[in-house]
Each structure stands twice: as C-alpha cells, then as structure tokens.
Amino acid sequence: MNQNFAKLATAAAITTSLFVSNIFAQETSKAEDPAFKLTGNVQAQAIKAVYDNDADNTLDNSFLRANVGGKYASDNFEAVINLRIFSPVFGNKNVTDVTTDEKGKVKVTKTAQDKISADTYxxxxxxxxxxxxxxxxxxxxxTDWSVAGNFGTYVDPHLSKRGFLARDYQHDAIAVGFDKGISSFSLLLGTYDNKFDTGYLRAEETLKLGDAKISAAYRGNVLDPVQHTAEVTHRFAGRASYYFLKNLGVYGEVAYIYTGDDENLSVDNAIKPEYAQGTEYVPFFVGIEIPTAGFLNSFYAELEYISNRDELQADADEIAWTVSLIKKIGKRSKIQLSAYSEKEVSDVAIAARFTATVQ
Structure with a gap:
C-alpha cells in the first residue's frame, strides 16, 4: 500500500471520528461546550551561514510548506489532526511510471508529487x-519542554540535533496521564516502526509552584530487547523555570544519558543503539527570556554544554549558543529569527521562519 495513501486514510478515519464524537457529545451532554474547528498555516523558513562553510553563496537550507488540519475539544475528549504538505519539488520526490506500448517499446515518465505527511494526529x-x-x-x-526551541528535551531527540527549532519532533505512542493540584504525570509507550516490538518507555512528572515549574523525565528503549538483541539507553533529565515578570524569566535543563555495553550487537536481529555502547553524556543548558518593552513578543538567549560533543558531531565545540526572537505581525502572522552557533562557537548561522495562520 502506498505510504502516503495509508497516512491519508488514517487521517480521514480520525477526521470522521471527530465529527461523530462532536455530534454525540452535543446530544448527550448539555454541560459541555464542544467545538470543532479547522486549523492551518503556511510557513516559509530559510537558513544561511554567515561564515565560510565552503557552500555556494546561496541559502544553506529553505522550505515552503503548509499545515492543515482540525481540532475538536470538549470537557472529556480532545482530538487533533495536522497534515504537513510540501511542494512537488521538495526533496526531488518523483514517481516513476514505466509503460510499454503496442510495439513493445518501454516508456519511462517521472512526475513530481506533493509530499504529504501525517505530522500530528x-x-x-x-x-x-x-x-x-x-x-x-x-x-x-x-511532548516538548523547550521554551525557545533550540536546546533541551534531552530525553527525546538525539544530542546531535541542535540549532534553530531543532526540537520539532513527534512520538507514535500510547499514553496515560494523571493531573491533581500542582502535579501532572504522564507515562507513554512509543514505537519506531508502528509494530510495538521495538520502542521505548517514557515517564514525566511536572510540578507547578506559582511562577516556578519543575519537571523530571526518564526514557529508555526498554521494548527493544523483548524480541531483539539490543542495548538500553537510559535518559534521565530535569528541567526548571522561574518567571519574575511576564517575559522575564530563567530556565534550564540537565540530563544524564548512559548506554549499556553488555550485548553483542553483530548478530542478525540486533538493533543499533542511538548512542555508542558504553558512552555517557551529561548535557545541560541555561536560558533567559528578556522583556523588550513590547517591541518583541519574546526574546531568548541560551547557552548549552555537552562534553565530548565531537563524538556526536565531528569537530564540534562542547559549547553552543543561540539568540532567538519572536515578533507577531497582526493577528495571524509571526516571524521567528535566530542567530546560533553551528559546529564551532564562531560558526554563526542565521535562520528565519515566517508563519501565516489562515484559520
């Protein structure tokens, strides 16, 4: 089955359930105020290194995409669908069609296809x-702890992912949660291949203490060794933030990431770990949000340290930094702009994303 078709079929099925749930909720509970609304935006992003990285004198990376979906919300049920759509030429995604005419001559045609992915549902x-x-x-x-979106959430993405909005990711998962007072707890099982014979367990606890928030999380790929030979990578992380005033606060995160070294991973059914066997890392970052007297909606500065970062990314410095700003333009648009270091502290890149909300 075509992968895009399968994803669209899944999204269509969930969309149908949203409308059915909407009707059911309206008929069975007058106390609720359920609502279904369409959502969507158009985003353009560009990244350019301002140092000599031996690339052409053009943008290092760019895209134009659309997000479209829907959201249903009531007192006891919530559902979201978001489809991410790229242009036909994005990533050179072509479909090859091979046909034979009456004389037996083979004809090959290539057609550019839209790239549609089920981003969130x-x-x-x-x-x-x-x-x-x-x-x-x-x-x-x-599940994302990040404020500015450049560093942190060490229990989820690989440490080599860094830079502008690098913590943009999703989980294929089943989760349960419990909220009471200042406490919010969640436990989920996530999968890599939609089979649930490989994957991970993730637990998170968050405490809201007035203007402060403290979170702790653990993630381990504990489903991998069930039917495969695999090493477990244990990820522990803690995060804290405190806001003195609106747009004036400090935040940070520290983690411990350890990968075992007891298994022979050369066998046929072995799963390659995300981090090398026997390695351990203690990454941390600190950030500050600074008010700008209303000129900007948000302004952040962050500093990150990862020992032995060059093991994850060749020739990379252990320290990395970023400065980010967000400015809303009218009611439906915003621009996000960042300057950040790439492999070395002195390797500065500039990135910008413009988002126009259509609904």
Whole structure:
C-alpha cells in the first residue's frame, strides 16, 4: 500500500471520528461546550551561514510548506489532526511510471508529487474524577519542554540535533496521564516502526509552584530487547523555570544519558543503539527570556554544554549558543529569527521562519 495513501486514510478515519464524537457529545451532554474547528498555516523558513562553510553563496537550507488540519475539544475528549504538505519539488520526490506500448517499446515518465505527511494526529480521553483528572491518549503527538526551541528535551531527540527549532519532533505512542493540584504525570509507550516490538518507555512528572515549574523525565528503549538483541539507553533529565515578570524569566535543563555495553550487537536481529555502547553524556543548558518593552513578543538567549560533543558531531565545540526572537505581525502572522552557533562557537548561522495562520 502506498505510504502516503495509508497516512491519508488514517487521517480521514480520525477526521470522521471527530465529527461523530462532536455530534454525540452535543446530544448527550448539555454541560459541555464542544467545538470543532479547522486549523492551518503556511510557513516559509530559510537558513544561511554567515561564515565560510565552503557552500555556494546561496541559502544553506529553505522550505515552503503548509499545515492543515482540525481540532475538536470538549470537557472529556480532545482530538487533533495536522497534515504537513510540501511542494512537488521538495526533496526531488518523483514517481516513476514505466509503460510499454503496442510495439513493445518501454516508456519511462517521472512526475513530481506533493509530499504529504501525517505530522500530528491523536485522540485524548479525559475523566474528571473526585481524586484528580485521568487521561488516555493515542496517536502521534509532541511532548516538548523547550521554551525557545533550540536546546533541551534531552530525553527525546538525539544530542546531535541542535540549532534553530531543532526540537520539532513527534512520538507514535500510547499514553496515560494523571493531573491533581500542582502535579501532572504522564507515562507513554512509543514505537519506531508502528509494530510495538521495538520502542521505548517514557515517564514525566511536572510540578507547578506559582511562577516556578519543575519537571523530571526518564526514557529508555526498554521494548527493544523483548524480541531483539539490543542495548538500553537510559535518559534521565530535569528541567526548571522561574518567571519574575511576564517575559522575564530563567530556565534550564540537565540530563544524564548512559548506554549499556553488555550485548553483542553483530548478530542478525540486533538493533543499533542511538548512542555508542558504553558512552555517557551529561548535557545541560541555561536560558533567559528578556522583556523588550513590547517591541518583541519574546526574546531568548541560551547557552548549552555537552562534553565530548565531537563524538556526536565531528569537530564540534562542547559549547553552543543561540539568540532567538519572536515578533507577531497582526493577528495571524509571526516571524521567528535566530542567530546560533553551528559546529564551532564562531560558526554563526542565521535562520528565519515566517508563519501565516489562515484559520
């Protein structure tokens, strides 16, 4: 089955369930105020190194894409679908069609195709109980601690991913959550190949203490060794933030990441670990959000340190930095601009993303 067709079929099925759930909720509960709305935006992004990186004197990276979907929300049910659409020429995604005419002559044609991916889709059920709020969620969704979106969330992306909005990722997962007072807990099983014979366990606890927020999380690929030979990478992380005033706050994160070294990974069914066997890393970053008297909506500065970063990215410095700003333009548009270091502290790149919301 064509992969895009399968994803679109899944999205269509969930869309249908959203409308059905909407009708059911309206008929069975007058206390709720359910709503279904279409969502969408158009995004353009460009990245350019301002140092000599031996590239052509053009943009180092750019894209133009659209996001379209829908969101349903009520007191006890929530569902979201977002499809990400790129232009036909993005990534040179062509479909080759081979045909034979009546004389037996073979004809090969290539047609550019839109690249459509099911970016986010999930259904979440919520029960408001006397002793707290319990939830169950399944689908593909994000869990992200980052404020500015450049560093952090070390329990999820690989440490080699860094730079402008580098923490843009999703989980294919089944999750449960429990909220009570200042506490919010979640536990999920995520998969790599949609079979759930490989994957990971992720647990997270967040405490909201007035203007401060503290989070701790663990993730380990504990599903991998069930039917395969695999090493488990244990990821522990803690994050804290405190805001003195609106747009004036500090935040940071520290993690410990360790990969075992007890298995022979040369056998046929072995799973290659994300990090080399026997390695350990203690990354951390600190950030500050600074007010700009209303000129900008947000302004961030961040500094990150990862020992032995060159093991993850050849010739990379252990220290990295970024400065980011966000400016809204009217009610439906915003621009995000960052200057950040690439492999070396002195290797400065500039990145910009413009988002226009259409609904």
């Amino acid at each position: 999930y259904a979440k059920y919520i029960w408001n109980l006397a002793f707290g709020n319990f939830s169950a969620q399944f689908g593909r969704f994000r």
